[in-house]
Amino acid sequence: MRVGGFRRRKPRLLSVVVPVYNVAEYVADSLHSILHQPLREVCAIEVVVVDDGSTDGSAEIVKEVAAKDPRVTLITQPNSGVSIARHTGIEATTGDLLTFVDPDDILPRDAWSSMVKSLRRTGSDFAVGSAERLTVVNGEERRYVTPLMRRNHTRTRLRCRIEDAPLMLADVFVWNKIFQRAFWTDNDITFPERTRYQDQVALTQAFLAAKTFDVLTDVVYDWRVRSDQSSATQKRAQVANLIERIDTKRQTVELVAGSGSGKLMRTLRTEILPIDMWEHFRAAVIPTTEDPDRYWSLLRDAVHEFWYDAGVPFEETTVPRGQRLMAWLVWQDRRDALADLITMIDEQGPGRAIEAFATREELPVGL
Structure with missing residues (x-):
């Protein structure tokens, strides 16, 4: 596709940052969902996993995955919190595009194609898709979309500005988005340290800094509600x-x-x-x-x-x-x-x- 007289090339590399801390029960499934994504719109992916001082064997599980798939890189560090773990991961990435996955969540079958395709079309700073909450009740999987997520993603809006869609400030999650890596680093988007609600501040920075962003209707993330009550929101x-x-x-x-x-x-x-x-x-x-x-x-x-x-x-x-x-x-x-x-x-x-x-x-x- 030509934009401004230039053809937008297929991005070479999508970087995926995964911060890990004591999620041995979930991390293998999460990485499996990442590594089996179809690469229709990018040439390749790199998965940077930062183990933040896990004590439950999470790092060993990631090592086993990395030994079988060279796309996975494991970085270990003393426990410092998810914000620092994400910053460590971002610094280690080299891709044109940047996204995030939490290690207790999973990706739907084709999470990224629509967002990358949209960015190639529009040149926006990032793209954002919808997400479903995933719970298991008596062995039965149940899915639902939160009311504000539904309101924000009822229709596609390309090259959007935050003044035109102020309610997007409620989309305070980092994992249902793909960013131009240069946009992220040039604007010094930062997760506050030592807080369980770091995404809201970073995403507010991103929405305010973006010249344009793309809002899609596709479900691009499965947000797991953990039964062990260990989630920050619980x-x-x-x-x-x-x-x-x-x-x-x-x-x-x-x-x-x-x-x-x-x-x-x-x-x-x-x-x-x-x-x-x-x-x-x-x-x-x-x-x-x-x-x-x-x-x-x-x-x-x-x-x-x-x-x-x-x-x-x-x-x-x-x-x-x-x-x-x-x-x-x-x-x-x-x-x-x-x-x-x-x-x-x-x-x-x-x-x-x-x-x-x-x-x-x-x-x-x-x-």
Whole structure:
């Protein structure tokens, strides 16, 4: 294909970075799904696996795979966190294109072709596809697409700008994208260290830095929900988890504020920052929450900082009504009332519970 008088050649090499830490149960399947991808749009792949001080034999499994397939390179390092592991991997890559896979996930049969083909056509800085969450319940595999992922990927949008699609800031995952490697390195895209939510900051940087990106409807990633409850997103009741989430949101707000776009900031506060807060609202009132008084104080301060003090009351967000009501009770410092509401929702369902709660409360507009 000719663009600007030049024919875009087939990319020579796609680099795949895989950070590994104690995933012996999953890593062989993950690498198998990578190594068996069809190479219709690239000449070759290199897979850089960075073992971040695993103690469960993960590195040995990767060594066995690497011994059979020279495309796999294993780098070992003392445990330093996934961000540093990814940075180590990026520095070791040599490809024209760059992508990431988490070692407890798997790729669908043809994950990359549509994204690479789109980049060859448009010359955009990166391409992003949809993802399905994969769970196994009683031995039965179940798949679903999250509501925001579905909204963002209902139609193909080529040479897109973040101002034209601000909700894409909610696509905070690094693994459903392929980047021009030069774009990544030239813009110094960085994963914050020692946090479980590093993707949001790096991807916010990428969306803000991109001249254009391509949004595709294809499912390009299978996001496994681990049954062992070890995933970061399954540990909301820990104080450290809440602190890291708050820090990530704060860094994201600072990045978007630096863009000077009121449209992006409004979308961030009303549609993106609130997405996962309901899990922390629930965690704040369960018996197993770590240091509940401190957890509550941190949560209430965060609700003030990101919404009410910023002039965007949580009632103006687009999350479901029950979640807006939970946030309002946190803002009002009413922990017992929040616990009552959550119990009512669990027993009666959100609709009936909220109506019953509203009969005894004078709720603000928006609730």
